[in-house]
Amino acid sequence: MVIRLALAISFPILIQIVIWGLIVGCIYVLLASGLNLIFGVMKVVNFAHGEFMILGGYVSYWLSILTGLNPYFSIFLSMVVVGVIGVITERVCFHQVLGTSKLNELILSLGLIYVLQNAMSILWTDYPVLIDSPFKNMIISFGIVSMGLDWLIVIGITVLIMVGFYILIRRTKIGRAMRAASQNRVAAMLMGINVEHINMLTFGLGTALAATAGTLLAITTSITPYAGEIPALKAFTIIILGGLGSPVGAVVGGLVYGLVESGAVTVLGGTWRDAVGFIILILALIIRPTGLFGEKEI
Amino acid sequence: MERAAILAVEEINEAGGVYVREYNTKLKIELVVGDDKTSPTDGVTVVTKLITEDNVDVLVGGFSSAVTLASQVPAIDHNVPFVITGASSSLVTRRTDKNTSYMFHYCTITDDYSETIVRFLNHTVKPIVAPDRNLSLAILYQNTAYGQGCYQSTINFINALGLNITIVDFETFGMGDTDFHTQLLKIKDAKPDAVYHAGFTKDTADAIKQGLADVGLNTLYIAVECCEEPQFYEFLGSFGDHQIIESKFGPLAESYSEIVDEYKTKYIERWGVIPGMMGADTYDAIYLIARAIENAGTLDKAKIRDAIENIEMPQMLIMMKDGIIRFDENHEIDPLCFIEQLIWNGTTLKPYIVYPDELKQRDFELPPGYVPGGP
Numbered sequence: 001m002v003i004r005l006a007l008a009i010s011f012p013i014l015i016q017i018v019i020w021g022l023i024v025g026c027i028y029v030l031l032a033s034g035l036n037l038i039f040g041v042m043k044v045v046n047f048a049h050g051e052f053m054i055l056g057g058y059v060s061y062w063l064s065i066l067t068g069l070n071p072y073f074s075i076f077l078s079m080v081v082v083g084v085i086g087v088i089t090e091r092v093c094f095h096q097v098l099g100t101s102k103l104n105e106l107i108l109s110l111g112l113i114y115v116l117q118n119a120m121s122i123l124w125t126d127y128p129v130l131i132d133s134p135f136k137n138m139i140i141s142f143g144i145v146s147m148g149l150d151w152l153i154v155i156g157i158t159v160l161i162m163v164g165f166y167i168l169i170r171r172t173k174i175g176r177a178m179r180a181a182s183q184n185r186v187a188a189m190l191m192g193i194n195v196e197h198i199n200m201l202t203f204g205l206g207t208a209l210a211a212t213a214g215t216l217l218a219i220t221t222s223i224t225p226y227a228g229e230i231p232a233l234k235a236f237t238i239i240i241l242g243g244l245g246s247p248v249g250a251v252v253g254g255l256v257y258g259l260v261e262s263g264a265v266t267v268l269g270g271t272w273r274d275a276v277g278f279i280i281l282i283l284a285l286i287i288r289p290t291g292l293f294g295e296k297e298i
Numbered sequence: 299m300e301r302a303a304i305l306a307v308e309e310i311n312e313a314g315g316v317y318v319r320e321y322n323t324k325l326k327i328e329l330v331v332g333d334d335k336t337s338p339t340d341g342v343t344v345v346t347k348l349i350t351e352d353n354v355d356v357l358v359g360g361f362s363s364a365v366t367l368a369s370q371v372p373a374i375d376h377n378v379p380f381v382i383t384g385a386s387s388s389l390v391t392r393r394t395d396k397n398t399s400y401m402f403h404y405c406t407i408t409d410d411y412s413e414t415i416v417r418f419l420n421h422t423v424k425p426i427v428a429p430d431r432n433l434s435l436a437i438l439y440q441n442t443a444y445g446q447g448c449y450q451s452t453i454n455f456i457n458a459l460g461l462n463i464t465i466v467d468f469e470t471f472g473m474g475d476t477d478f479h480t481q482l483l484k485i486k487d488a489k490p491d492a493v494y495h496a497g498f499t500k501d502t503a504d505a506i507k508q509g510l511a512d513v514g515l516n517t518l519y520i521a522v523e524c525c526e527e528p529q530f531y532e533f534l535g536s537f538g539d540h541q542i543i544e545s546k547f548g549p550l551a552e553s554y555s556e557i558v559d560e561y562k563t564k565y566i567e568r569w570g571v572i573p574g575m576m577g578a579d580t581y582d583a584i585y586l587i588a589r590a591i592e593n594a595g596t597l598d599k600a601k602i603r604d605a606i607e608n609i610e611m612p613q614m615l616i617m618m619k620d621g622i623i624r625f626d627e628n629h630e631i632d633p634l635c636f637i638e639q640l641i642w643n644g645t646t647l648k649p650y651i652v653y654p655d656e657l658k659q660r661d662f663e664l665p666p667g668y669v670p671g672g673p
Contacts, residue, residue: 013487016513020479127529128476128500136511148512220512221476222504230474265480270471271441 009266012144017262023151023220025258026158027213031231032238032250033165034209040245041182041202044094045102047109049210050232051116054225056082056211057218058124061131071131072153075215079208086207087200095199113229120225130222131215154216161212162251168205169247178202182245230274237281243290299359299384300331301569302577306584309564316588319595327588330354334365341369349376355597356381358583361576363387363443370401379603381587383579386411386524387443391629400603402629404583406546406616408447408496411522413455414544414635415494418653420461422637422662423518427491427670432464434671436485438478438505439496441470448496448522466490466671471501478505482513489671492518499525503533510537516669518542523635526575531640531647539642540665543649546616546635547578551649552659557614578615585614586623639663 009017035049056078063074093112097104138149169175180188181198189195217223217231238257242249257277264276307329310316315324330352334341341360348354349372357373360366361384373380374396381402382390391403416435424433437452439445449468456463467488469481482505485493493509495502502521509515521530521543531538531550545551549572553559561581565573586609591597594605610624617634618624625631636657638649652662 009484009487013483017480017483020483024477128504128533130504130507130533139514146514148514150512221508222500223476224500227476262480266484269441270469270475270478270481273472273475273477 012146015145016147017266018259019145019147019151021259021262022255023154023258024261025255026154027216027220027254028231028234028238028257029158029251029254030161030209030213030216032235032242032254033162033247034206034213035232035235036239036242036245036247036250037178037209038203038206039239040247041178042094042098042199044098044105044203045109045236046094046112046203046206047106047232048112048116048228049206049235050228050230051113051120052082052086052207052228053210053214053217053231054223054228055085055116055120056207056214057131057223058120058129058214059211060215061124061129061218064131070134071215071219072133072157075157075212078211078215082211082214083204083208087204089207090200090203094203095196098199117225117228124225126224126226128222128224129218131218133219150219154220157212157216161209165205165209166247174198174201234274234277237277241281241284299361299577299580301565302573302581303329303331303358303584305565305568306581308568310584310588316591318591318597320597327584334361334369336362336365338365338368341365342372345369346372349373349378354378355599356587356591356602358383358587359580360384360390363390363447366390367393367443370398371396374398374400377599377603379587379599379606381583381606383583384576387447388628388630389443398629400599402606402625404586404616404623404631405579406523406633406635407630408444409451409455410546410633410635411496411544412448412451412494414637414653415520415522416452416455416459416461416463418542418544418637419463419492419520420459422653423492424462426662426664428672431672432462434466434489434491435463436467436469436488436490436493437465437496438469438471438481438485438493440498440501441472445470445496448494452494471497475501476504478508479513482509482515485509486513486515489673490517491671492520494520496522497524499527499530500533503530503537506534506541507537516665516667517671518665518668520544523547523575528572528574531649534640534647536642536647538640538647540663540668541640542652543638543640544635545575545638545649546633547575548636548638548649548651549573549575550647551638551651554651554657554659555615555617561615582614582616582623586611637662 031053038046059081060071060074060078063069063077064071093108097108133150135149139146140149177193177198180193181195185195238253239250242253260280261273264272307327311326315326317324332344332348334344357380360382363385366385377400379400381404383405386408388407391398391401419433437449439449467485495505502525506519519541523545526545549562589611590605590609594601610622613621613623619632619634636651637653639652640647640649650660651657
C-alpha cells in the first residue's frame, strides 16, 4: 500500500478535492436525511432506500429525455413521482407489517431491493445512464480554483431542499405532527394526530429526498439499477454516525462522510473509498456510541 | 461470447460438421452453454457440470480472470482441453500451483494491451507532444488482477524497451466505482500528457467524461480493448472525440480485414446487432478447436490437447503478428493489436486505425483543446 502525502498536491487541486468531497457529501446528506426521517418517525429500517434513490435518478432521466426539461427542474417532478411511489409502498408493504416484528420489516425491505432493481432493469436495462447537464462544459473560476458550474448547482439545490425540509419539519403543522409521532406514537394518536397518514407522508417525503439524491448522482456520475446498495449502506452509516433520528446529525454526518471519502481516495487510493467510511463509523461508535449528536427525535 | 460461439457452430455444422477420422465421418458440433454469472463459485459449479454431466469434449470461453482462475480448476483436474477466450491475466496458463498443460489462452493479455499502448505513445504521440522531453503518462486502473496487470506491464515494457516515458501518477479504483473525480484531480495535478485508463466499458466512459467535463483534465485518454463494444461508443458520445482505444478487433472501424467484414455482416444478419469484441476470440476459438479435432482425428481429449498445442492455421478475426495462429510455450498467442482514434462526426463516434503504420487509416491528431502536460 502506498500512502501519498496530501501535502504533495498543489493547493488549488487540494481545494477542488475538498469541494468535491462536499459535493459527494451533499448527495449523502439528502439520502441520509430521507432515511433518518423514515426511521425517526416510523422506526422502520428501509434497506431499499438506495433503490428509491436510483429510481429518482431514472425518473429524472426519463423526464429530461422525453420532455427536454432541464434535469435540475426535473428533480422536483421526480420527487413527486417517487414520493407517490413511496406512499404506495408504505401502504402496500410496510403498513402491513408495521408493529409485527422487526424481522418482518427487515425481510420486506430486503425483498423490496430486488423488486425495485429488477423493475428498473426491465424499464431501463442494465446499461449505465448519465443525465446530460446543459451546463456540463461550463467552468467557473474563483481565483486559483476552478470548478464546473454543475458543482455549484448541486450545492445550491441541496441547500434549497434542506432549507425547505427544515421549514416543513419545524414550521408547519405536518412537521409538528411528524415530530410528535417520532417522540411518542401513542401520545400523538391521543392528541388526535392520524399517525397512519403521518406514516404515509413520512415515507413519501423520505423517498422524495432519496430521489433528489439520485438525480444529482445521475448528473454527476452515472447510475445503473444496482447502484443503490452501497450508498444505502453509507446512508445507514451516516445516520448512526450522526445520531439516530438527529436531522443535524444527518447533515453533518453526510458532509463529513463525503469529505472523509475524498480524503481517503486522495491519501490511500481509490480502493479505500468505501471501506474508510465504515472504519470511521466503528471508531466513532467506540468513542461515542450514541453518535456525534446523540439519539434524538425528529 | 455465446452469440459468436453459436454463429461459428452453425457455420461449421452447415458445412457438414467436423471430420473425425476415427469415425470416418463428419460430426456435428453440439454447443452446450454454461453461465458462470461472473462468479468464481458459479464458474466452478457450471464447469464441473459441463464436464461430469454433459461430458463435453472441449471447453471454450471463460470471462474475467478471477472467475476463470477458479473455473479452470475442474477442467485441469479432469484433463479437459480449455481454450480460454475472455480472461486477460496470463496466469491462466502460467499457474505454478496447477498443471495447465490442457489450458490454452486464445486472447490478448494485459501485456499485449500495454505494449501496444506504450509503443504507440513513444512512436506517434511523443514526437508531437514532447519531442524534447520524456512523455508524461498517468495510469488509472481497476484494482483487480486485470488492472494491476495493465499497470505492471506498462512499467515493464517502458523499462524493457527503453522508452522515454515517465509515469507521473497512478491511481486506483474499485470494481463498480462510478466516481473518479478525486483520482482525476490528482492526475491533473501531476500534469500528464496522456492518461491510460485500465478498466471496462462503463468506468472508462465515466472517467473520460468526468475528466473532460468536470475536472478540466484536457488530455489524451487511452481506453483498452475491453471497451470495444457498441455501448461504449454510445455512452461516451462526443466526449470520445479524438480519444484513443487500444484494440484487437474493430467492428466499427473502417474495413481493415475481409474476414472481419464478413463476420460483421453475418453477425448482424443473425443477431441484429453489431458484434462486440468479446465474441471475436470465441468465434476464432471454435474454428481452431474444429481444426484441431480434425488434425487429431479423434475425440480423445489428450490427442485434442496435443493437436491444439501444435496448431498452425491462418489468422481469422484476431490478427497475429506473423499471420498464423499458433501457441507458444506458455500456450499463448502472439496477436497484433492496434490503436484506433475515435472521431465524432456530429452524431456518432467512428474509430480509425492510427497505429501501427501497416494498418493505419488516418494520421493521429491531438484532441481539440488538448493541453500538454510535462514539467
